[in-house]
Amino acid sequence: MITIKEIAKIANVSPTTVSRVINGKGKVGNKCRKQVQKIIDEVGYRPNINARALAGQKTELMGIVTPNFSSPFYGSLSTAVSDAALSEKYRVLMSNSNDKNTVFNAIDSLKELGCENIILHNKMLPQKEILTLAENTPGLVVINRHISEISSRCVWLDNSSAGRTAAEFLYNKGHRKIAVINSDRGISDAFDRLFGIKHFYASKGIEISNDCIKEAMPSLQGGIDSVRELIDSKAEFTALIAYNDMMAVGAMNELQNMGIKVPEEVSVMGFDDVIIASTSRPALSTMHYPIYDMGQYATKLSIQLTHDDNKPVNQSHQFMATLVERDSVKDIS
Amino acid sequence: MITIKEIAKIANVSPTTVSRVINGKGKVGNKCRKQVQKIIDEVGYRPNINARALAGQKTELMGIVTPNFSSPFYGSLSTAVSDAALSEKYRVLMSNSNDKNTVFNAIDSLKELGCENIILHNKMLPQKEILTLAENTPGLVVINRHISEISSRCVWLDNSSAGRTAAEFLYNKGHRKIAVINSDRGISDAFDRLFGIKHFYASKGIEISNDCIKEAMPSLQGGIDSVRELIDSKAEFTALIAYNDMMAVGAMNELQNMGIKVPEEVSVMGFDDVIIASTSRPALSTMHYPIYDMGQYATKLSIQLTHDDNKPVNQSHQFMATLVERDSVKDIS
DNA sequence: TTGTAAGCGTTATCAA
């Protein structure tokens, strides 16, 4: 392993000078700087990260903490973080964990390694805990959750406006009676989207009856169960909005199994726009969740947060979902 | 931050002794050991990883290098590695990259951090390069690729037997004329599976004509394209085996778009058993690729490789794909 | 069985 000392010896300067050249800190003569840089490039020297971290310097490590990586949604997020981090010469540490203890473990783990940049996706931790975390982790960015006290370090989706957009789309296609199948996890996303939907329909003088609103697990099975409940309770609707694509596809398949044609008899909309939305039959019209963009943005924000310590970020970081029209919604107007 | 020195002071021993207790190395009096351990537990001391790495010790870092994380397949792999690593108290570093340069960068990156355990998924790198890598990276385990020189450090799937199993399944369902749509990436997986399929049918006296074998991108579009070609060329078949689930679903959807019923008129089989196999319509019968198990296995193998240096692994690590029957294959016998 | 001291590669402080 080639060290800073060896570079110093070759360049006939002290290790300190080499360090200064590497970090662009302190005064170094122009000629001297070029000399040293040339040698560094020639021999392909790379500073030892562990020594750096030990000496109390930046580690250029980006940590990502999410529930798990196997779902396409988190997969996109991880890829986004990884891509953005790598392009900024950061390395990526990952840690998947959901419940309270593992989240703290995960984050401690990262910090132990000297990782100060962390992208956190977590819906379970109480706000208070996240605030504490944020306080002693300047590079922490929270994704997909808005906490007003640290608004400038949250990257989130405008769920209520997304709900509105979806509702408006269905309304414009002539749908006056719609059903909503939502996540039962009691998270704000579900609440906000429903709010957006209800609010839009209310503005058109239409109230969505409670019979037409079901909650279930945000999974394929949840979609199936909700549809059964909806049909059993003889709820009337020409279109259905699901909390995510998995539920939507479960719902679509179950409807079709019952002999109800999609979209001819019932239109279905999803949310997220993950891979299954384009492989389902019919292909699912859905709200595109720009999670990849958001992941990249969050990563850059985190780096900024730890770099320009003088330049406080006073901006909020809200993204919008966009409509992706495929084949699961029929125009009945 | 609490250090080894402080523990030593509290326990009234030297830092060396504490170090010995932590690492279970060297001789330490039983009483003394318990004493020190108790204090460690009480104050929740965790050794500084960077200092450890710098002092030339294990880092307990597991690196994973795959093409990308957004596909459900690699997502499963990453999750598997992460789960296994975390349960062995390893941290996980990820690096996605595919082309030659980025793979080397990724691996160098990991090594710079002191990460000696690496799970590599790569089909592009020439064998020779991988051998070089393996030589100077004792903890490298190659997944989904078999290189005979380092057989004991490869965890791979028996593709030809998987092909055979799929073929046998179709044969037993009465299918005598089958089509195969394969990956055009020129990788051994594709070749081996086709071999397994052909070989089985040959053993029944049936030759699969070249008209019935198409190659395309291993994607949804690839599946669509292949089916079009197959139909255009008036190939005759009652069942179709695809290289992966994406191709299979693309094929299924395109067949149905053409008015050909699945599975009534044409049966379709996939490969991998990723999420879309259970959301497609009809649900896809497929070969389950035990990538999660393989990922966990590879991770443990890597740890073993760097731990018990005296105990060489002389075993090979081949996994089998298993049949998952859903609704896309009809019994026509 | 335990402790002392040197060293891992880097950065920071202070002096030149």
Added chain:
DNA sequence: TTGATAACGCTTACAA
């Protein structure tokens, strides 16, 4: 503008 020197927290000869 440069260079010694001391830290950072840990492991590991070597000594006791």
